[in-house]
Amino acid sequence: MGVLPNPLGRSHGTKAAKANKPNRGAAAAEWADDRLGLATAAKKQIRKVFPDHWSFMLGEIALWSFVVLLLTGVFLTFWFQPSMAEVEYQGSYDELRGVEMSQAYASTLDISFDVRGGLLLRQMHHWSAMLFIAAMLVHMMRVFLTGAFRKPRELNWVIGGLLILLGIVEGFAGYSLPDDLLSGTGLRIADGLVKATPVVGTYMSFYMFGGEFPGDEIIPRLYMVHILLIPGLILALIAAHMLLLVYHKHTQWPGPGRTEENVVGYPMMPVYAAKAGGFFFIVFGITALMGGLLSINPVWKYGPYDPSKVTAGSQPDWYMGIAEGLLRIMPGWETHIFGKTISWNVMLPGQIAPMVLLTMVLAWPFLEAWVTGDKREHHLLQRPRNAPTRTAFFVAMMSVYGLLWAAGGNDILAVQLGLSMEGITYFMRVAVFAVPVIVFIFVKRWCISLQRHDNETLLHGYETGVIMRSPEGGYTERHLPISESRAFTMTARDRDVVLDGSEPVDANGVEAPGSRLDGIRHRLSKALFADNVQKPTREELDEGHHHAEEEHAHEIEAGMDQPADGHQFDGRHTVEEESLRH
Amino acid sequence: MRLLNRSAGRLSRHRRGPLAGLVVLLFGLLLTGGLYAAFSPASAEKTGTDAEQIAEGRKLFLTSCSFCHGQNGEGITTRNGNQLGPSLIGVGGAAVDFQVGTGRMPLVQPGHQTTPKDVTFNDEETAALAAYVQSLGAGPDIPSEALYSTEGLSEEEREELAVRGGQIFLTNCSACHNFEGSGGAMPRGKVAPSLQKTSSKHIYEAMLTGPGEMDNFSNGNIAPEDKKAVIAYLEAIEENPDYGGFGMGGIGPVSEGMYAWLVGIGGCVAFAFWIASHTTRTDKKPQAAGGEADQ
Numbered sequence: 001m002g003v004l005p006n007p008l009g010r011s012h013g014t015k016a017a018k019a020n021k022p023n024r025g026a027a028a029a030e031w032a033d034d035r036l037g038l039a040t041a042a043k044k045q046i047r048k049v050f051p052d053h054w055s056f057m058l059g060e061i062a063l064w065s066f067v068v069l070l071l072t073g074v075f076l077t078f079w080f081q082p083s084m085a086e087v088e089y090q091g092s093y094d095e096l097r098g099v100e101m102s103q104a105y106a107s108t109l110d111i112s113f114d115v116r117g118g119l120l121l122r123q124m125h126h127w128s129a130m131l132f133i134a135a136m137l138v139h140m141m142r143v144f145l146t147g148a149f150r151k152p153r154e155l156n157w158v159i160g161g162l163l164i165l166l167g168i169v170e171g172f173a174g175y176s177l178p179d180d181l182l183s184g185t186g187l188r189i190a191d192g193l194v195k196a197t198p199v200v201g202t203y204m205s206f207y208m209f210g211g212e213f214p215g216d217e218i219i220p221r222l223y224m225v226h227i228l229l230i231p232g233l234i235l236a237l238i239a240a241h242m243l244l245l246v247y248h249k250h251t252q253w254p255g256p257g258r259t260e261e262n263v264v265g266y267p268m269m270p271v272y273a274a275k276a277g278g279f280f281f282i283v284f285g286i287t288a289l290m291g292g293l294l295s296i297n298p299v300w301k302y303g304p305y306d307p308s309k310v311t312a313g314s315q316p317d318w319y320m321g322i323a324e325g326l327l328r329i330m331p332g333w334e335t336h337i338f339g340k341t342i343s344w345n346v347m348l349p350g351q352i353a354p355m356v357l358l359t360m361v362l363a364w365p366f367l368e369a370w371v372t373g374d375k376r377e378h379h380l381l382q383r384p385r386n387a388p389t390r391t392a393f394f395v396a397m398m399s400v401y402g403l404l405w406a407a408g409g410n411d412i413l414a415v416q417l418g419l420s421m422e423g424i425t426y427f428m429r430v431a432v433f434a435v436p437v438i439v440f441i442f443v444k445r446w447c448i449s450l451q452r453h454d455n456e457t458l459l460h461g462y463e464t465g466v467i468m469r470s471p472e473g474g475y476t477e478r479h480l481p482i483s484e485s486r487a488f489t490m491t492a493r494d495r496d497v498v499l500d501g502s503e504p505v506d507a508n509g510v511e512a513p514g515s516r517l518d519g520i521r522h523r524l525s526k527a528l529f530a531d532n533v534q535k536p537t538r539e540e541l542d543e544g545h546h547h548a549e550e551e552h553a554h555e556i557e558a559g560m561d562q563p564a565d566g567h568q569f570d571g572r573h574t575v576e577e578e579s580l581r582h
Numbered sequence: 583m584r585l586l587n588r589s590a591g592r593l594s595r596h597r598r599g600p601l602a603g604l605v606v607l608l609f610g611l612l613l614t615g616g617l618y619a620a621f622s623p624a625s626a627e628k629t630g631t632d633a634e635q636i637a638e639g640r641k642l643f644l645t646s647c648s649f650c651h652g653q654n655g656e657g658i659t660t661r662n663g664n665q666l667g668p669s670l671i672g673v674g675g676a677a678v679d680f681q682v683g684t685g686r687m688p689l690v691q692p693g694h695q696t697t698p699k700d701v702t703f704n705d706e707e708t709a710a711l712a713a714y715v716q717s718l719g720a721g722p723d724i725p726s727e728a729l730y731s732t733e734g735l736s737e738e739e740r741e742e743l744a745v746r747g748g749q750i751f752l753t754n755c756s757a758c759h760n761f762e763g764s765g766g767a768m769p770r771g772k773v774a775p776s777l778q779k780t781s782s783k784h785i786y787e788a789m790l791t792g793p794g795e796m797d798n799f800s801n802g803n804i805a806p807e808d809k810k811a812v813i814a815y816l817e818a819i820e821e822n823p824d825y826g827g828f829g830m831g832g833i834g835p836v837s838e839g840m841y842a843w844l845v846g847i848g849g850c851v852a853f854a855f856w857i858a859s860h861t862t863r864t865d866k867k868p869q870a871a872g873g874e875a876d877q
Contacts, residue, residue: 057854061847094741095748095818112825123826130842131850138847181752181761182834275857282853290846295826296838301761301819303752311756311834312766312774318839409836411767420771 050272051252051265055142060276061135064283065128066238072125073227079115081107082177082223084216093300101179101304104219108178108299124291129174131287133167133319140164140361144394147382148251149365151375156244161362163237166230168319173226175297175317179219182297184305185314187218189327196346214307254380254492256485263379315409325407326353329428361397364390371524372497385454386493388447389528395443396436403432444531451533454490457482458536459544468555481548491536496529632713639714642707646688655718666692673791674721675712680787682708684780695772695794722790722800729806730786732814744818747811750804755812758796763816764832768795778820782813 033039050056083103089096091106092113111118140160143149149157172190176183191213195201210217249263258264266272290296302311316324326349333344368390384391406413407428414421461479468476482490499522536544596602644653650667652658657669670678681687682703686696703711709724716723732740752761760766763777772795777785789809792798799809830837 052858054851054855054858057858058851061850061854095744095815095822097741098745099749119826127842127846130839131846134842134847135850138851181756279853279857282857283850286846286849286853290841293827294838294841294845295824295829297835298762298826298829300825301832303748303761306752309752309756311752311761312758313760313764313834313836315835317835318842321839412833412836414767414771415765415773415833418771421767422770 045246046267046269046273048246048249048268048272049263049265050250050268050275051263053253055146056250057276057279058135058142059139060279061283062132062139063238064280065132065135065287066234067280068128068284068287069125069132070231072121072128073231075121076111076118076125077227079107079111079118080104080177080223082220084179084214084219096300096303099304102219104177104179105299105304108180112300120288120291123294123296124287125174126296127290127294128287129171130296130317130319131283133164133171136160136164136167141394141398144361144364145384145391146251147378147387147390150378151369152248152377153244153251154365154369156241156248157365158362159237159241159244161358163234163241165358166234166237170226170230170234171317171319173222173230176222177219177226178297178299179305180297180299181302181305181309181311182299182314184214184307185310186316186320187305188213188307189316189324192346193350196343196350198342198347199340214305249379251379251381253489255489258380258492260377260379313412315412318405321408322357322401322404323350323354323408325404325410325428326350328410329404329407329425329432331429357397357400361394364393367524368528371499371521371528373499380492382493385447385450386532388444388451388532391447392440392442392444396440399436399439400432403428403435407432448531448533455533455536458487458490459540461548479548481545493535495534496532497525498529499525635710635713636717638707639710639712639717642703642711643714646702647711650689650692655715670715670718672719672721673715675716675723676725676787677721677791677793678712678715679708679724680784680791680793682711684784686793694770698775722787725783725786725790725806727783730782730810730813732782732810732817735814740814740818743811743814745815746808747813747815748819750808751812751815754799754804760833762819762829762832777816782817785813785816786810 081103085103086100087103087106089099089101089106089109091097091110093109096109108122111122113119143157143160172186176187176190191205191209194205194208197204205213208218208221209215210221250265252258252263252265255264266275303309315321327346330345330349333348335342335344407425410421410424410428413419413424461481464478464480466478468478470476481487643651643655647655647667650658651670652667655670658666660666678687681696683701685699685701688702689696690699701708712724715721732743735743751763755763758766758768758774759777760774765776766774768774774795780788786809788796789799789804789812790801804812830841
């Protein structure tokens with residue numbers, strides 16, 4: 001597979017072998033290779049193997065969105081003026097002509113109305129930012145739910161988490177740059193979040209804005225952060241993420257011929273270069289279509305920022321939605337100590353809660369590794385059902401995310417669904433605590449049921465849908481054994497080891513060192529793995545097959561193995577030249 | 583003639599058919615209706631004098647409004663102190679024209695908010711009701727067309743008006759009605775309605791009278807010229823093409839996020855699925871493909 005035509009020509013011919021005349025491209029490549037030595041360096045990489053599965057391409061959406069962001073972002077920097085100096089707008093948009101505004105806002109209007117293709121590129125930039133973070137999240141979901149974060153990939157998991165965090169900050173900085181009404185409203189909230197820090201909040205805010213909000217410093221500062229600092233960090237982390245990906249090799253689904261030591265798939269050249277390269281153009285195309293057809297952030301309608309104005313439907317971009325939701329449903333708690341105010345109502349939802357949520361998800365691989373004490377490398381993925389507690393934890397986190405998201409848009413939901421805004425808020429205050437618990441229990445039981453079903457299938461075969469009627473009039477459904485490769489794939493997983501913390505003290509009544517921690521570890525182990533259904537043992541499988549054979553023999557005895565009409569079309573037999581018997 | 587006879591003969595063959603009676607009846611009804619429409623006095627009848635109009639309005643008021651607003655528009659207070667309908671004395675004709683003209687009044691049932699529905703009264707009847715309420719005590723009357731209409735203004739005047747109106751709109755109105763007047767949420771399940779399908783006259787009257795939750799922007803607060811500017815701005819952004827493409831409801835980043843996930847990520851994942859499910863094309867014989875798994 002992937003064998004390139006021999007450049008030296010045929011070697012088993014009747015004529016003497018002779019080199020083909022090198023073409024011009026090959027000559028150029030050789031010239032470059034003699035000086036750069038790229039072929040040796042790239043030889044290994046271009047043969048790097050990628051396994052085929054759609055969910056392995058989710059991270060690529062993020063990567064390609066980032067490329068689109070860089071391309072469109074560079075275009076925008078040519079015209080955007082990061083200045084809060086007041087100017088009078090004299091551009092093409094009639095409804096704002098003559099209005100005083102900052103240069104940043106005026107240049108955004110110019111990009112939208114007076115630069116050829118400017119609005120398209122601005123909209124593409126914004127859409128790809130939305131896609132970038134969304135793709136990172138769905139990629140993270142895939143990695144978490146399949147256990148791809150296990151050793152040796154824990155650090156790459158953390159890098160990914162940092163990338164999401166940086167992506168969100170980067171997006172927020174970009175959202176603030178046009179200095180329109182929504183930007184300013186968002187910055188005002190950021191100002192509030194900073195000021196909610198006890199003791200040093202106001203100092204930090206004044207430092208950030210160069211004086212009292214809004215000042216005239218924040219846009220140029222955010223611009224530097226947006227086009228240099230964070231993109232640089234993101235680029236470096238993406239490089240590290242990809243290098244680790246190459247170093248670790250790709251994970252793969254278990255299956256016949258797939259082990260912890262190999263990767264089964266297609267090589268980079270030529271297959272994945274074409275697939276991934278093609279996917280770039282698809283992502284670019286989708287972004288271009290959205291940029292061309294769907295209006296995003298129509299800043300000209302918002303008007304220039306003015307602290308005295310606000311608009312209904314003031315929302316951040318979707319990725320800040322959970323922060324917005326946290327703020328919106330938080331009761332107005334404050335404490336006054338020594339004449340100082342501690343704003344729990346902003347500090348808790350704005351500073352503490354998002355960090356707690358992020359830390360919980362980032363710390364999970366380390367927690368799991370500590371509980372299991374598993375030091376092996378894992379390159380084969382797990383099906384979500386085979387880690388019920390982990391899957392349930394993550395889906396519970398997703399439910400919190402979804403609820404907070406909805407809470408962030410409570411006004412829009414109220415109008416669109418004819419509900420009361422306060423009603424939604426009160427509901428959410430309870431739901432963000434209650435719903436994840438319900439979801440956790442539900443998903444865990446669901447996973448365990450699926451595990452049971454897998455065992456059923458392994459032991460008793462699959463349901464053929466062929467109903468047999470015995471001479472006595474009883475009905476049975478015929479089960480047929482599943483294929484060997486499917487059985488292999490389903491059983492290619494480790495048995496879970498549950499630690500039992502029954503002996504915290506030894507025979508002499510002495511507590512083992514560190515036993516309290518061990519106790520926690522054992523309890524967690526029980527919580528994580530005790531309820532899981534383990535795959536059947538060899539004996540159980542043999543017995544199951546034996547039982548099936550016996551049953552079959554019994555059927556033959558009872559005269560029930562007759563080729564029943566129509567049943568030859570059960571998909572298990574070749575049916576060429578078969579017709580319905582009468 | 584022969585042709586006529588023949589066709590009449592053909593027709594008469596059906597005269598005892600089961601549907602003949604029905605057809606004749608329909609024909610007769612059509613004829614009567616058509617003749618009436620042709621000869622009846624057109625609606626050109628002048629609206630009578632003020633006194634007549636007020637008397638007409640009072641009649642309508644007594645049948646349709648007095649149940650809640652009282653027989654003389656004095657309002658009705660229920661036993662536990664709630665208002666069944668507020669007093670209309672001094673409310674003025676503009677409020678009536680707004681409430682009745684947009685179908686908010688008469689109410690179908692009391693509720694937390696009066697919502698627009700199909701208009702019950704025609705223009706004349708609305709005018710009569712307004713005249714009657716105006717006669718109860720002076721309040722802001724129905725504005726004349728010159729106050730709210732931007733007809734007849736030059737291109738530049740209209741543009742200058744729209745720019746000024748935009749700033750007034752974003753300062754005073756967008757907090758509830760959204761940046762492009764597409765509406766927003768109010769406390770306790772109430773809504774600030776969309777302004778996009780509201781007529782200029784009704785927008786002017788709403789500013790003047792402050793219906794429901796809305797503030798009352800009296801002429802001392804926002805001068806008539808400025809009210810007209812707001813209307814000019816709303817007309818201007820309504821007439822603008824959708825510069826950026828489909829506006830997704832004009833409700834800001836929430837719908838943008840929805841499209842990013844459904845169309846953007848949904849589309850990308852669908853393509854990822856498509857790419858991953860298509861393996862390499864090869865012209866090798868099937869058995870040669872067996873080597874792939876060994877890799």
